[in-house]
Amino acid sequence: MRSVIVKFSALFLALSGALVSHAALAASEASVKQGEYLAKAGDCAACHTAAGGQPFAGGLKMSTPIGAIYSTNITPDKTHGIGDYSYDDFAKAVRGGVAKDGSSLYPAMPFPSYAKISDSDMHALYDYFMQGVKPVSQENHKSDIPWPLSMRWPLAIWRWTFADDSTYAPVAGKSEQWQRGAYLVQGLGHCGSCHTPRGIGFQEKAMDESGKGYLTGGTLEGWHAPDLTASPAAGLGSWSQQDIATFLKTGANKQGAAFGSMTDVIAHSTQYLSDEDLNAIAVYLKSLPAADATAAPQASDATAQALFKGDVSQPGAQVYVDNCAACHRTDGKGYASTFPALAHNPAVLSEDPSSVISVILKGGQRAITQQAPTGFTMPDFAWRLDDQQVADVANFIRNGWGNKAAPVTADQVKKIRATLPPPAKQ
Numbered sequence: 001m002r003s004v005i006v007k008f009s010a011l012f013l014a015l016s017g018a019l020v021s022h023a024a025l026a027a028s029e030a031s032v033k034q035g036e037y038l039a040k041a042g043d044c045a046a047c048h049t050a051a052g053g054q055p056f057a058g059g060l061k062m063s064t065p066i067g068a069i070y071s072t073n074i075t076p077d078k079t080h081g082i083g084d085y086s087y088d089d090f091a092k093a094v095r096g097g098v099a100k101d102g103s104s105l106y107p108a109m110p111f112p113s114y115a116k117i118s119d120s121d122m123h124a125l126y127d128y129f130m131q132g133v134k135p136v137s138q139e140n141h142k143s144d145i146p147w148p149l150s151m152r153w154p155l156a157i158w159r160w161t162f163a164d165d166s167t168y169a170p171v172a173g174k175s176e177q178w179q180r181g182a183y184l185v186q187g188l189g190h191c192g193s194c195h196t197p198r199g200i201g202f203q204e205k206a207m208d209e210s211g212k213g214y215l216t217g218g219t220l221e222g223w224h225a226p227d228l229t230a231s232p233a234a235g236l237g238s239w240s241q242q243d244i245a246t247f248l249k250t251g252a253n254k255q256g257a258a259f260g261s262m263t264d265v266i267a268h269s270t271q272y273l274s275d276e277d278l279n280a281i282a283v284y285l286k287s288l289p290a291a292d293a294t295a296a297p298q299a300s301d302a303t304a305q306a307l308f309k310g311d312v313s314q315p316g317a318q319v320y321v322d323n324c325a326a327c328h329r330t331d332g333k334g335y336a337s338t339f340p341a342l343a344h345n346p347a348v349l350s351e352d353p354s355s356v357i358s359v360i361l362k363g364g365q366r367a368i369t370q371q372a373p374t375g376f377t378m379p380d381f382a383w384r385l386d387d388q389q390v391a392d393v394a395n396f397i398r399n400g401w402g403n404k405a406a407p408v409t410a411d412q413v414k415k416i417r418a419t420l421p422p423p424a425k426q
Contacts, residue, residue: 035128067145116187181284251367316396
């Protein structure tokens with residue numbers, strides 16, 4: 001009898017162990033899947049994957065005022081990646097900007113925003129990068145920042161001065177949908193990294209809606225990330241919640257299309273977000289009060305009528321007809337969700353004309369997404385137009401069809417042109 005009891009107990013323990021193991025495996029698989037979604041929400045691949053490189057193996061060059069830095073290998077490779085990171089090591093790097101060896105990360109890594117990530121989401125991210133990402137044995141590229149600027153100890157002072165490692169704190173009186181949107185925009189989405197102006201220490205001037213200047217627009221590397229508040233002219237005042245969700249899902253809407261680095265954000269990140277999360281983001285953004293009270297432009301047919309009559313006497317008009325009108329039309333309305341409208345487009349009306357200048361000089365491509373797989377391309381005109389011609393056509397666009405924006409000068413064009421790579425040898 002005793003032998004039977006012992007055998008039954010052993011069988012029971014074995015079955016219990018198998019059940020526990022199966023439950024743990026299922027939980028792990030769910031966590032890895034959730035972590036994959038969160039990594040997309042955080043747009044990790046866009047920075048940590050070089051053009052033509054292995055996912056998350058690093059090597060992407062990023063220009064800074066003091067020299068170029070390169071994204072690091074965050075695959076679970078134990079030699080060159082983060083394979084030997086514990087969860088605490090991982091969380092300290094993502095939230096606090098400190099690597100396992102104690103060295104400081106450059107704030108090009110948006111750890112001040114990622115600090116808001118919840119503990120449960122951080123665990124899911126860790127599970128994904130350790131179990132769901134293929135390890136790649138690729139060495140990290142040293143920065144091109146010259147000594148003594150390459151010394152990293154001042155970054156610890158920067159963190160102490162500007163970075164807050166607190167997780168997201170719900171705001172009283174706000175809906176669950178608003179809270180979710182705020183969490184994604186402020187934290188994983190790190191929207192402020194581009195769309196919030198920077199201070200003297202290159203820090204974001206505000207990290208949430210309680211701070212002055214939050215998401216009112218910022219300029220980096222020759223591109224101006226537009227105002228995301230309810231500003232009527234240069235912000236999202238004329239956009240509906242559906243306009244915002246559609247833009248983030250497809251890269252375009254009836255109001256405009258993504259350009260510059262935003263195309264990568266949509267291609268690698270926001271197109272994969274659930275409709276619930278996209279709508280939550282839209283609800284949060286639409287709640288932000290206008291940073292600029294400038295009224296939205298009133299529609300005017302004067303520009304279209306002049307061009308229709310063949311009147312190209314206004315500076316920039318002939319350049320527009322020769323190079324732009326075929327896609328953006330003489331009425332400036334473009335073709336919805338294909339070629340963006342220039343009339344009343346917030347990006348066109350921004351006080352900072354950097355993006356208008358850059359897209360004329362550099363050209364661009366629509367974000368390629370599952371719902372919009374055709375990446376329509378705009379050619380670059382740096383080779384064809386001189387600085388004054390670019391300034392003239394930019395002014396024509398920024399002040400046509402009822403638009404009203406500050407003038408662009410040839411000197412502004414010259415400064416941005418100087419940042420372009422040298423033309424390829426024929």
